[in-house]
Amino acid sequence: MAVSKYVLTVALFVLFGYAMARGLEMPFRAMMMPVFVAAIALPLIVIALYQDIRRDQKRIIETHDSTADLAMTDSEVTRDAFRRVFGFFIWFGALITGAYLLGFLVALPLLVVIYLLMNKEPMWLSALLGLGVLAILYWGFQVGLVLPLPRGVLTTLLFGV
């Protein structure tokens, strides 16, 4: 957790540093905003990093702030929770790759069903929800909103356009 926290802060520093460096190479009109923003952000990130280090050294436990954003709850930072999140990321990656390879109309309902079955939902309910998603995609988006949902690279290769 601590390493991940510092990686994030350093990544933000690198990002703004890059923006500053690239911005300075641009004409004045184009550089104004990125340089202005990066010039303020860079020292602030250093302050944030210093605050994090100091907090860690003093072993101050941060309380979750319920008034801010969507606060992290204690149940979300357990080993079990991270394992579930990791599983979700794998499924999410498969969903996005599947949409590219198999097309939206095939991959999305299919992966919805897989997710439900993996979470021990009954077969009939999983199939019903999968069909529901297919109906929303087809009738709601493709027909209703006239949105041409792509067919996927693999299905196009196998079955033609």
Add this chain to the structure above:
Amino acid sequence: MDDIWPAVVSGLVSILQPSAFMYMMLGIVISSTLVALPGIGSKTAIALLLPVAFTLEKFEAICLIVSVWAVSNTANSITSILFAVPGGSGSQATILDGYPMARNGEAARALAAAFTASALGGVFGAMVLALSLPILKPLVIMLGPPEFFVLILFGIAMVSTLSGKNKVKGLVIGLLGLLLATVGVHLVSGIPRFTFGSLALMEGLSLIPVTIGLFAIPELIALVASGSSISKMELNNLDSGRRQGIKDPFIHWWLVIRSSLVGVWVGMIPGLGSSVADWFAYGHARATEKGAEETFGTGDVRGVIAVDAATNAKEGGSLIPTLAFGIPGSSTLALVFGGLLIVGVKPGKDILTTNLDVTFSFIWLLIIASVITSVLCIIFIKPLAKATQIRPSLLVPVICALSVVGAFASSNSYYDVLIMAFFGVAGYWLRLHGWPRPPLLLGLVLGPEAERHLWTSYQLYDWEFIFRPITGSLLLLLMAILAWPTVKKFFRKKRAESGVAHGGQ
């Protein structure tokens, strides 16, 4: 003043057109249902509906977007009252008296009172917004690009500092939003900025995939991580007491007005959201109502009424800086603002002068949508309460699939799905380490306007624009607000040290 009455009528007629009215009803139903579902907030609801809005006529899109947002604080009282689980940031204080009422067998009364107070609060907020227009109009015309530039910075800084405990992190994320807004071809010079040679990034980052990624995906991850549904409680006592609940806010009408005023005031200040409005209103009611010290917290309906009136009145208040100065006071409103920009409605001078009918359509929407939502929520208490018990394992894959299509639909590009996925992971990472996400959205939405005003100000006045009276005063005020907590902490520490020194002697 002469142009106001035709605009009032025109605004009402526009949203009462059958197709526009139908989209308002659709927005109300979807918003109330999605907000009632566990873990799905109003931002997710709006983000998922924005691709639909882009295909509509102007007033149809306004009806859909604004109604989804305007009523998002109504249905979230259900989980607070029935299960003591806040349905949203604005319904935390509802638990204090709503849940004890439910346990005392008065769940239906508490819910009906909350919904009725929400409607009254929403109407009150809209009225204040309408009354403020004659004052705002000359004020907005007086301001130029330098003032608007500083006002945008002011808005982002306020939201940044108020959306988390760590103000520095909030500011950095707000600035990150402004930086991300510069991605793409610079409209004035034609130079590609931070595109890494990718054609997909030439047009910049689309609002929809970023929003879905930043808010919907982390919320779904939170559902996955928590791994359980809200409650397996039996839904009893949802029939008797509704009538009394509807009457309660009218009996305590003076409390409704005062709480609504608190809500409007909180809404007008960028950064102070529903989570502040509900506690302020609850605190106010507890301090001023007769016998509240003894009864509040044990199931007093006045505690529920005060909170729900305030959180809904807040929406009218928050539209004042949004419509007048183009500064949305929260990330949800930033999303609404971004959606309106895309459908061709530009808050600021235009909307208060040449497009005044659009402003009044917002006001009418707040009034009509608030009332209709409350009536529907009262009628459909049971199905909505049941919706709160849906298992996350059923919701997550379906919402995720819709998120993928929603991201794709914004510009018919698979790159937007990848952008959504990237911001989904980034959003979760930011949330994990306490970096607030709302300022990023605000920066992204306001970035192009900020850059335009910065450039125009520079062209008109060189760098001296920062010394113009209003601009300079706003900058000083901004710095004072940002520095105040540190200064206060410093003096408190000094005082404590001197106290110890005196004690030692």
